[in-house]
Amino acid sequence: MSSQTTAAAPPGGPAMGQATGAVSPRTWIAVAAGMLGAFMAVLDIQITNSSLKDILGSLSATQEEGSWISTAYLVAEIIVIPLTALLTRVFSLRGYMMGTTALFLLFSTLCGFAWNLESMIAFRMLQGFTGGALIPMAFTLVMSKLPPQKRATGMALFGLTATLAPAMGPTLGGYLTELYGWPSIFYINWVPGVLLIAGIAYGLDKEKKQLDQLWNADWLGIGLMALGLGCLTVFLEEGNSKDWFDSAFIVTFAGLAIFGLLGWIVTSATRAQPFVNLGLYGRRNFLVATGLSAVLGMGLYGSAFLLPLFLGQIAGYSPMQIGEVIMWVGLPQLFIMPFVAKLSSKIDNRILCSFGLLLFGGSCLMNAYMDATTGYDQLMLSQIIRALGQPFVMLTLSNFAMNGIAPKDMASASSLFNMTRNLGGSIGIALLATALTQREHFHSARLGESVTSFSLATQERLNAMTQAFIGQGFDPANAADKALKAIDGIVRRESFVMAYNDGFFLVGCILLSCIAILWLSDKVKSPSGPGGGGH
Structure with a gap:
């Protein structure tokens, strides 16, 4: 299989510098530009979270309606990721990356100019559709333009975009909103976007477009895939706020998701040339890697969902203060990733990944x-440990997924691997939002059983608080009422704290249980060119 290692170029030209192992500065500029694109696309999933209150205020929308601002982006992003392989063949890697980035910048700017909720949702969807493609294309650039021995470095850079961006999104969003107002979170995309277009224009050679592939594409499969993945994402994102299967809306989307996904699998299996090769899931290493990639997405987006909520609701932190806590998941990764890249070529990646999952x-x-x-000081250590663990998982899973993949399947493998991680993120957030609601009700009921007017401790606390309010100048009736409300507030706060703890416990247990599944895959070390080395 080693003969494949020099043939990892996409259709349209040989991979630059792969025969000798030397990589020209031009190629590195193209790869770096691709990473910037992936970082920008992942960042934009989360960037509206800490600014949502301001956005909803100026668009006169409710919190529940506002959830569609991120759902619309996610739906479009998850649909375009599997399409990337086809669109890259049609427009060429260079043409598609430059074109989709230009459109992404246009729709980002329109998001900043949105005049009501409907226009914001429409522009966010178009932003997701144009930005989503940048994630798998960065991955494809590493696999197709770098020789096997340089891929660990490329994978390390890609890993940073996937793990840093979810942590940095709320931080950057909160910071920009506080300083310049919420539209600035969309305008900031112009900085990396222009650099990306320039980097790709300089770093990649022009290739011939193959527009005829559009006419011969499996449009039935594409339609079913869009229906299945789109409806599945809506089902996951909106399920908790609509009480899952008690809502006809959610039941409809669940049914459409099953129909679309099953239809996609059937058409893919019966076509000689499917637009993305689902048969790759039949390879054990790829299946294990993508399954764990979904769990990684669950952990990445789940922890990035829980912690800001906890700090905002319980500790009363501002978006900028939340950003300062979350920053510690990001910063150490910049220093750890090159070290992990070196280790990955010397040590069995299953050991490295297990270590990362453990952390x-x-x-x-x-x-x-x-x-x-709990606040900044108490959370610092756990944030740093998380930052040390994530690069070990991200980099090694990329190696497992791409080990032994033939050059013609590179773009498909990249699309499926990244799609699965994003889907895992949606599943994780849906699972945790539901768990938070249910566990808060559970703990509230349990605490309520203990905190009754018949309990001596409660009576003593109520009397002490009533006296304190009387001391502040309230009349006895008002003071007693305020003391009751304060006790009720404490019960609610404590039940929420316990629910957040349960959420983190759930994520931790899922991540640790994956260590056993990981050992079902074959031994891999990088550099592992497609098919080269690592068995």
């Missing part, structure tokens, strides 16, 4: 014992 899962379990006073 990542352990850091979530550390967050399962928070109380109402």
Whole structure:
């Protein structure tokens, strides 16, 4: 199989510098530009989270309606990722990357100019559709333009975009909103976007477009895929706020998702040339890697969902203060990733990935014992441990997924691997949002059983608080009422804290249980060119 290692170029020309192993500065500029694109696309999933209150205020929308701002982006992104392989063949890697980035910048700017909720949702969807393609294309650039021995470095850079961006999104969003207002979170895309277009224009050779592939494409399969993945994402994102299967809306989307996904699988199996090769899931290493990639997405987006919520609701942090806490998941990764890239070529990647899952899962379990006073100082250690673990998981899973993949399947493998991680993120957030709601009700009921007017401790606390309010100048009736409300507030706050702890405990247990599944895959070390080395 080693004869394949020099043939990892997409249709349209040989991979630059692969025969000798030397990589020209031009190629590195193209790869770096691709990473910038992936970082920007992942960042934009989360960037509206900390600014949502301001956005909804100026668009006169409710919190529930506002959830569609991120759902619309996610739906479009998850649909375009599997399409990337086909669109890259049609428009060429260079043409498609430059074109889709230009459109992404246009729709980002329109998001900043949105005049009502409907226009914002429409522009966010178009932004997701043009930005989503940048994620798998960055991955494809590493696999097709770098020789096997340089791929660990490329994978390390890609890993940073996937793990840093979810942590940095709320931070950057909160910071920009506080300083320049919420439209700035969309305008900021112009900085990396223009650099990306320039980098790709300089770093990649022009290739011939193959527009005829559009007419011969499996449009039935594409339609079913869009229906299945789109409806599945809506089902996951909106399920909790609409009480899952008690809502006819959610039941409809669940049915359409099943129909679309099953139809996609059937048409893909019966076509000689499917637009993306689902048969790759039949390879054990790829299946294990993509399954774990979904769990990684669950952990990445799940922890990035829980912690800002906890800090905002319980600790009363501002978006900028939340950003300062979350920053510690990002910063150490910049220094760890090159070290992990070196280790990945010397040590069995299953050992490295297990170590990463242990750290990542352990850091979530550390967050399962928070109380109402937990803040920046108490969270620092768990954040740093999480930052140390994530690169070990991300980089090694990329190696497992791409090990032994033939050059013609590179774009498909990249699309499926990245699609699965994003889907895992949606599943994780849906699971945690539901768990938060249910566990808060559960703990509230349990605490309510203990905190009754018949309980001596409650009576003493109520009397003490009533006296304190009387001391502040309230009349006895008002003071007693305020004391009751304060006790009720404490019960609600404590039940929420316990629910957040349960959420982190759940994520931690899922991540740790994956260590056993990981050992079902074959031994891999990088550099592992497609088919080269690593068995």
